[in-house]
């Protein structure tokens with residue numbers, strides 16, 4: 001029997017999966033692909049898994065634009081309420097209840113498949129959401145099922161906001177299909193093993209939008225939302241309504257392999273000498289770029305302080321990916337264990353305000369050597385060093 005706690009844990013993480021994407025967030029990102037290639041979706045099949053046009057915006061968005069995007073086919077699949085611990089109070093919609101295909105058992109136990117093709121089914125002269133056909137899937141609509149995987153393989157594009165708790169599995173599944181995709185995830189996923197090697201290989205990149213702005217998500221009524229996030233969402237135009245509450249996430253972003261113009265804009269940067277002279281950052285101005293003690297690279301604490309003429313390896317914050325232009329730089333690794341350290345410490349002791357403390361110090365990180373243990377947090381590796389947050393290692397490509 002499954003221990004009670006693991007069931008509660010499953011319900012809790014599944015509740016965190018019920019984040020519904022807002023229309024403007026989808027529109028902004030898709031528009032960036034269309035701006036770069038107006039025919040990007042022409043003649044193509046789009047699959048929106050982990051979705052449901054009865055309550056989500058992805059399929060609605062593509063149904064509305066079916067004709068102007070020139071789509072061949074739109075497929076959306078939903079996940080069975082019985083398989084989803086977050087759907088305890090599930091009720092079928094009127095749309096489903098009133099349909100001749102309604103089945104009182106399948107509505108809970110099976111996923112659904114919604115399909116729109118270039119056929120004016122209701123004869124109103126337009127192809128839109130009203131022409132969407134639906135049926136129950138044989139299984140529960142799990143994206144990993146044979147059935148939904150076959151739909152992935154039929155599609156040219158897979159576009160959705162997948163369950164956060166299964167993000168790693170979803171990335172493996174979607175990348176494994178070899179299709180174009182665009183999915184919402186968290187910035188923290190950048191260094192995942194399922195993601196980062198593909199970023200390095202230039203097979204996957206950040207989307208064009210929402211990189212430095214909040215994304216607002218609908219959540220089921222009564223879901224736990226902090227007051228600060230509720231207020232922020234309301235300020236961004238999403239006060240609670242009859243159907244949903246709203247929250248915002250500061251670190252949500254898109255991961256895609258669909259090209260967009262943003263990744264072809266070069267970062268405008270100053271030379272190393274000019275940064276040392278004029279940088280707006282006090283950490284760089286008059287200071288320069290210290291080498292790491294344990295990696296063969298220099299520390300660049302801000303993306304806009306990357307020196308334009310430095311030929312060696314540089315450690316940069318992961319926000320670099322929001323501005324990454326693969327013609328300008330190459331990414332060679334990260335401080336998370338996939339790039340060789342030039343020095344591995346035998347042991348590290350944390351020192352806070354000069355006082356050695358007991359603490360877990362983590363195995364991966366960049367360290368910069370300093371002169372002495374002063375106020376603040378240091379590590380003693382036989383001499384004082386300061387720990388630097390997650391870094392990506394990059395090298396410039398142009399004019400080398």
Ligand SMILES: C[S@@+](CC[C@H](N)C(=O)[O-])C[C@H]1O[C@@H](n2cnc3c(N)ncnc32)[C@H](O)[C@@H]1O
Nearest residue numbers: 017019020021050051056079142143161162163
């Ligand atoms: C983050 S929500 C996003 C919903 C919708 N795509 C949107 O953006 O509004 C993820 C959805 O995936 C569904 N889900 C959870 N586990 C799943 C699985 N194993 N297979 C397919 N869908 C799943 C959940 O029911 C949830 O509604």
